[in-house]
Amino acid sequence: MQSRKISQIGVLTALAMVLSYVESLFPAFIAVPGIKIGLANIAVIFALYRLGFREALGISVVRVVLSSLLFGSVLSLSYSIAGALISLVVMYLLKRIRLFGIVAVSVAGGVSHNLGQIGMACLILQTGAIVYYVPVLILSGVASGVVIGLVSSTVLSRLGEEDADE
Amino acid sequence: MKSDKKTRLRDIILIASLAVLGLVLLVVMRPSSESGSTAVVQVDGVVIARYPLSEDGIHVLNGGLNTIEIKDGKVRMMEAHCPNHECVHQGWISRGHQSIVCLPNKLVVTIEGDNSVVDFTL
Structure with a gap:
């Protein structure tokens, strides 16, 4: 059972890396930086529901560190990790209170991810000038969260199995 | 997957309120109409x-x-x-x-x- 879990974590981490890479291939076609679909979050949500919080945390952190080193920079690491951690904690708590479904969990994760990133960007830039991005980032977090949530929910039900009990 | 009606309703309420929050903030924090100098x-x-x-x-x-x-x-x-x-x-x-x-x-x-x-x- 243990080795099965380890291999699942490995596969999901690899999948998250591939999804990050696929997403990095899209050019910056939107005028506001930081707007992303967050494809890798499918793997993280899957892990959160199927394996548990610690496993999802591991996958998320490894994914962010590796993809920042490969496709980004050390600086992008700092705000990516802020977004990833806040988003995962919010999704975990929201899942845990058992009131919401996957799509709402994913939306909350998307919005908190974007807010975490802009918060970190404010700290790095030492300026409040970019708080004006917050409304756009909330809306884009909602939009991408719905898409990722629907995909994750489909994937989870197709690969029907027990939920992680945490 | 439990996706009973209540869960779905709560999902929609949460998502809609976040979307409304975003839209309200968008209006409140919109760029001022006058050009800067x-x-x-x-x-x-x-x-x-x-x-x-x-x-x-x-x-x-x-x-x-x-x-x-x-x-x-x-x-x-x-x-x-x-x-x-x-x-x-x-x-x-x-x-x-x-x-x-x-x-x-x-x-x-x-x-x-x-x-x-x-x-x-x-």
């Missing part, structure tokens, strides 16, 4: 330069890392030495509350109006 350049939170938007010109900043162009009362990032050039893709800005951010170089260009720096009210 000055482009303010900050690096690491420190103002390093101010340029009146009335004077066209090209300014090399930040030790050559960033170049801004001012033309017809608007400003844009013309060139930048950074990985993604997201600041360059943002194009022209001219109104209060708008900004161009070059995160890798820690540079922010904002527009100031005639009245004040912070002039939005909640």
